[in-house]
Each structure stands twice: as C-alpha cells, then as structure tokens.
Amino acid sequence: MNGIFFAIVLISFAVAAVRHLPWLAGAESDVVPMDVLGQAMITSATDAVTLAIGLVGVMALFLGLMKVAERGGLLVIIARLVRPLMVRLFPEIPPEHPAMGAMILNMSANALGLGNAATPFGIRAMQQLDKLNPVKGTASNAMILFLAINTSSVTLLATGVIALRAASGSENPAGIVPTTLVATICSTATAIIVAKLCIRWFPPATALPPQTAEAIENGDKIEDGIPSDDDEDSEADGQLVQAAARPYPAYVSYLVLGGIAGFIPLTVFYGREIAPWIIPGLMLLLLGFGVARRVRIYEVFVEGARDGFQVALRIIPYLVAILVAVGMFRASGALEMIIAPIGSVTAHFGMPAEALPMALLRPLSGSGAYGILASIINDPAIGPDSYTGYLVSTLQGSTETTFYVLAVYFGAVQIRRIRYALIPALSADLAGIIAAVAIVSLMYG
Numbered sequence: 001m002n003g004i005f006f007a008i009v010l011i012s013f014a015v016a017a018v019r020h021l022p023w024l025a026g027a028e029s030d031v032v033p034m035d036v037l038g039q040a041m042i043t044s045a046t047d048a049v050t051l052a053i054g055l056v057g058v059m060a061l062f063l064g065l066m067k068v069a070e071r072g073g074l075l076v077i078i079a080r081l082v083r084p085l086m087v088r089l090f091p092e093i094p095p096e097h098p099a100m101g102a103m104i105l106n107m108s109a110n111a112l113g114l115g116n117a118a119t120p121f122g123i124r125a126m127q128q129l130d131k132l133n134p135v136k137g138t139a140s141n142a143m144i145l146f147l148a149i150n151t152s153s154v155t156l157l158a159t160g161v162i163a164l165r166a167a168s169g170s171e172n173p174a175g176i177v178p179t180t181l182v183a184t185i186c187s188t189a190t191a192i193i194v195a196k197l198c199i200r201w202f203p204p205a206t207a208l209p210p211q212t213a214e215a216i217e218n219g220d221k222i223e224d225g226i227p228s229d230d231d232e233d234s235e236a237d238g239q240l241v242q243a244a245a246r247p248y249p250a251y252v253s254y255l256v257l258g259g260i261a262g263f264i265p266l267t268v269f270y271g272r273e274i275a276p277w278i279i280p281g282l283m284l285l286l287l288g289f290g291v292a293r294r295v296r297i298y299e300v301f302v303e304g305a306r307d308g309f310q311v312a313l314r315i316i317p318y319l320v321a322i323l324v325a326v327g328m329f330r331a332s333g334a335l336e337m338i339i340a341p342i343g344s345v346t347a348h349f350g351m352p353a354e355a356l357p358m359a360l361l362r363p364l365s366g367s368g369a370y371g372i373l374a375s376i377i378n379d380p381a382i383g384p385d386s387y388t389g390y391l392v393s394t395l396q397g398s399t400e401t402t403f404y405v406l407a408v409y410f411g412a413v414q415i416r417r418i419r420y421a422l423i424p425a426l427s428a429d430l431a432g433i434i435a436a437v438a439i440v441s442l443m444y445g
Contacts, residue, residue, distance in 0.1 A: 016033045066304060068287060068301055069112070081252070139415050151401075170384035174279050318371065355388050358395050
C-alpha cells in the first residue's frame with residue numbers, strides 16, 4: 001500500500017504540473033491546475049473527517065447488535081450448522097481436530113461481517129493446520145483451500161459497507177445484502193472448484209532443504225498484532241473452537257443450508273421489496289435472540305457500540321490518506337486519462353469507468369478500497385443509490401484483500417512456498433466481480 005499511495009500522489013502531481021505549464025506560458029485560463037490540486041487535497045481531507053464522524057453512530061449501532069449476537073452464541077450455532085459441509089470439503093482433516101472448529105468459526109465470523117473476530121480464528125486455524133502439515137514451510141492443500149474460501153467467504157451481512165452507505169445518505173443502505181450474498185456464493189463456489197482442480201494439476205508438496213526447514217522451525221514468534229497461543233484470549237477462543245466441533249444432527253444442517261439456498265432466488269427477484277425490512281428486522285431479531293439466550297442485551301449492546309465508536313475514529317487517518325490521494329488523482333486529470341479508455345470498453349459489460357479503481361484495488365488493499373468506496377458513493381454525481389453506487393458497494397462486500405490475507409495467514413506459520421494458492425484466490429476475486437456486475441445489473445441496472 002505504501003507504493004500505491006506514493007504512486008498515486010506522484011502521478012497526480014506530475015500530471016497537474018504538465019497541465020500547469022501552458023498557464024505559466026501565459027495562456028489565458030481561469031483554471032489554475034496546481035490551485036485545483038491543492039484545493040482538492042484540503043477538501044478531500046475535510047470530507048474524510050466529516051464522513052468518519054457521520055459513520056460513528058451507524059457503526060456503533062451495527063457493532064452493538066453484532067456483539068449481542070456474538071455473546072448469545074450465534075457464531076457457534078452457525079459453525080455447528082455448517083460442520084457437515086466442512087467435513088466433506090476437508091476430508092484429510094480429522095472431524096474432531098481443533099483445526100476444523102477454528103476454520104468453521106473463521107468462516108462464520110466472516111459471514112456475519114465480524115472481521116475482528118474472524119482473523120484470530122483464521123490464525124488459529126492455520127496454526128492447527130500446520131500441525132497436520134507433513135512438509136513444514138510449504139502450504140498444504142488444506143491450507144490453500146481454507147485461504148481460498150476465506151478470501152471469498154459467503155457474506156450474509158456486510159455490516160461495514162451498510163454502515164458506510166447509511167452514513168452517505170443512502171435511502172436503502174441494506175440494498176446490497178442480496179447482491180453481496182449472490183456474488184459471494186459465486187466467488188466461494190469458484191474458489192472451491194478451482195482449488196480442487198489445482199490439487200490434480202499440481203504435484204504434492206515436497207520437503208524443503210534441511211537448513212530451510214530448521215530455520216522455519218526455529219523462527220521468531222509472530223509479531224505485528226498476529227495472535228499466538230499465549231494470547232490472553234486464547235483460552236476463550238479455545239472453548240469456542242471446542243463448542244464449534246460439536247455438530248448438530250446432519251439433517252438439521254442440511255435443512256438450514258437448504259433454506260438459505262432457497263432464500264437466494266427470493267433475494268434476486270424480490271430484493272427491492274425485502275431490503276427495506278432488513279435493518280429494522282435485523283435489530284428486532286438479534287435483540288430477540290439475545291433475550292432468548294438470556295444475554296443482558298442493553299449492557300452488551302453498549303459494549304459493542306463503544307467498540308463501534310472506536311473503530312469509526314480509528315479509520316479517520318486511513319480515510320484521510322486515501323481520499324486525499326484519490327482527490328488529487330481525480331483533480332489532476334490523471335484518473336480520467338487512465339480509466340476513460342478502459343472504461344469505454346468495460347462499460348459495455350456493466351462495469352462503468354468510475355467503478356474500475358474499486359475492482360482493481362480491492363484485492364490489494366482493504367483500507368484503500370474502503371476509501372475508494374467512500375469517495376465514489378459520496379460523489380454527488382454518483383451517490384450510493386445509483387447503479388455504480390450499488391456496484392462498488394457490492395464489490396467491497398463480496399471480495400477480500402487477497403494479498404493481505406495470504407501474507408498474514410501464511411506468515412503466521414512461516415509458510416515460504418505457497419504453491420498454487422494465488423490461483424483459486426484470484427479466480428474467486430474475478431468470479432466475484434463478474435457475479436457482482438451480473439446481479440447488480442439485474443436488480444438495479
């Protein structure tokens with residue numbers, strides 16, 4: 001992201017400087033390119049802070065509700081429901097192994113938009129999978145399939161994107177729930193199929209040289225915020241993993257999964273009618289779930305809302321950085337120069353030029369893509385409820401920061417040889433983009 005950020009600023013300055021030369025030569029014009037660039041920087045920085053402040057309340061609401069659901073055990077319930085499917089996907093993993101429970105909890109947290117909860121479970125899953133890995137330092141087939149599913153995870157509720165759309169003045173902030181669900185189902189299916197095919201195409205992992213294996217085995221502890229086994233929350237996480245490993249009867253799981261599958265066509269054909277009910281219904285259902293599970297819903301909601309307040313404030317620096325860079329890129333004319341030729345082609349396939357930066361940046365940087373999304377849906381010429389607004393919102397909610405996920409998860413267990421891991425992950429990203437364009441065109445085009 002450092003290189004991308006500096007490149008955007010450098011290109012913006014260079015293009016503005018070239019456009020400024022005729023004005024220096026005496027050309028009569030009321031537009032001074034460098035003045036426009038400077039004004040765009042100040043305006044973008046101000047808009048970033050205004051947006052983040054407007055996001056505080058909505059983020060607090062959603063994280064408060066999700067905290068009630070999490071405390072009531074919804075994460076474990078979902079994990080136990082999908083376990084029969086996971087056993088079929090990972091036949092080489094013993095059903096009662098801790099890796100299975102950690103993977104299921106990670107995917108369940110991603111499905112609910114609980115990114116903060118998903119990452120620790122994902123790291124724990126990789127650590128447990130590494131214990132089963134016969135070739136240390138080399139990604140196993142199970143590791144690659146898990147990461148492919150993780151980067152394309154089925155999303156039931158993209159809470160962060162819904163909150164941002166609400167803060168941007170959307171009349172239908174939850175309108176992306178059906179589009180995100182369809183897009184992520186397509187991307188996850190693609191990830192699984194491609195990963196399974198790659199197992200046949202690529203030879204089994206071979207052992208590393210003894211010196212390299214020994215260096216990995218004696219590597220330093222994980223740093224940079226990646227949790228290790230001695231983290232203070234590891235005991236609580238371990239209890240959740242054990243709970244997730246106890247499945248419901250198979251017929252219960254298949255009935256629920258069948259019900260979710262049957263819900264998909266309803267969201268496609270009646271998405272406009274269903275969407276307005278989602279946010280009010282979600283609050284009632286999650287609070288009702290908490291009451292049924294004897295959760296002190298008021299105190300827990302306040303605890304989660306406090307976290308939402310802190311999250312909204314923490315993203316201000318990221319929003320300022322990326323929105324200023326994007327504002328410079330647009331004001332200098334560089335964005336139009338680069339995107340317009342490509343957009344003239346992709347627009348025929350449902351991908352307008354304004355949405356291209358989002359599609360290209362999403363696999364590289366989560367914070368960068370989030371800033372791009374904020375910039376697009378807060379543009380008065382586009383807005384959150386336009387076709388482009390729905391498309392970029394769906395892209396943000398249905399794709400993952402692929403390279404970041406691979407770097408963090410593989411780095412957690414010192415995997416140096418990732419084999420074919422990028423193939424299913426990037427295939428899932430591409431499938432998610434295509435599916436997002438198709439479903440948004442169908443519903444809002």
